[in-house]
Amino acid sequence: MREAVRFAPERIRDLYVTAEAADRYAEFVDPARDAGVFVHETTDEVLAAMCDAETPQGTAAVVDWAPATLEEVLATAPRLLVLLTHVRDPGNLGTVIRGADAAGADAVLVSEGSVDVTSPKVIRSTAGSVFHLPVVTGLAVEETLTSLRAAGIRCLAADGVGECTTEEVDLVEAHAWVMGNEAWGLEPATREACDDVVRVPIHGHAESLNLAMATTICLYSSARSQRSAATG
DSSP states (O other), X not given: OHHHHHHOGGGEEEEEEEXXXXXXXXXXXXXXXXXXXXXXXXXXHHHHHHOOSSSOOSEXXXXXXXXXXXXXXXXXXXXXXXXXXXXXXXXXXXXXXXXXXXXXXXXXXXXXXXXXXXXHHXXXXXXXXXXXXOEEXXXXXXXXXXXXXXXXXXXXXXOTTOSEETTTSOOSSOEEEEEOBTTTBSOHHHHHHSSEEEEOOOOXXXXXXXXXXXXXXHHHHHHHHHHHHHTO
16 A cells, blocks of 8 residues: 555545544655545444455555556667566466566566456556556467567566576576466567577575565576676
């Protein structure tokens, strides 16, 4: 809620708070009122009925969803993107958006056939990061890869069969990490359409990493390389 008030107050239609929460979260409830947001004081019972969380935190909001377009993202000359293909788990999607935000990625791209970005569990899992960076949804994978490459953005397929690792591949130039589904990974055609296939090195005995963890490692590897190059 705090991040919606800070970064997108114009998209908040209504903010619901209990009396206790209004005092506890005055740091964003008061600015919301100042921004002209309709703030409604309600009860714990009403909030419990409104929310699907087991333990509501005393606040809820109705916020307009404003997804970006791929054209808008490409117009900013992005240097670091992630494309999620057919991601189905809401916790994974939300955590990837949060990790992309933390790593300084320019946008998160989500393919058609993926979980709804606006579902409550996705939004909670982003911890507010959904209001910090563009999220593009409903993309056709092959068309998106073509558009990215036409814009001069290398497409890196993250896959355990990759011949090179995140420690070996060039991550300085503009690129997009292409991540597969949690159960079956990347479709062969998608993997083949990318410029390189890269794996996250596993130094211990773990069989694999989950989608959100692998994506965050890839993004931070990119951020480190790009920042090092920028500072000489």
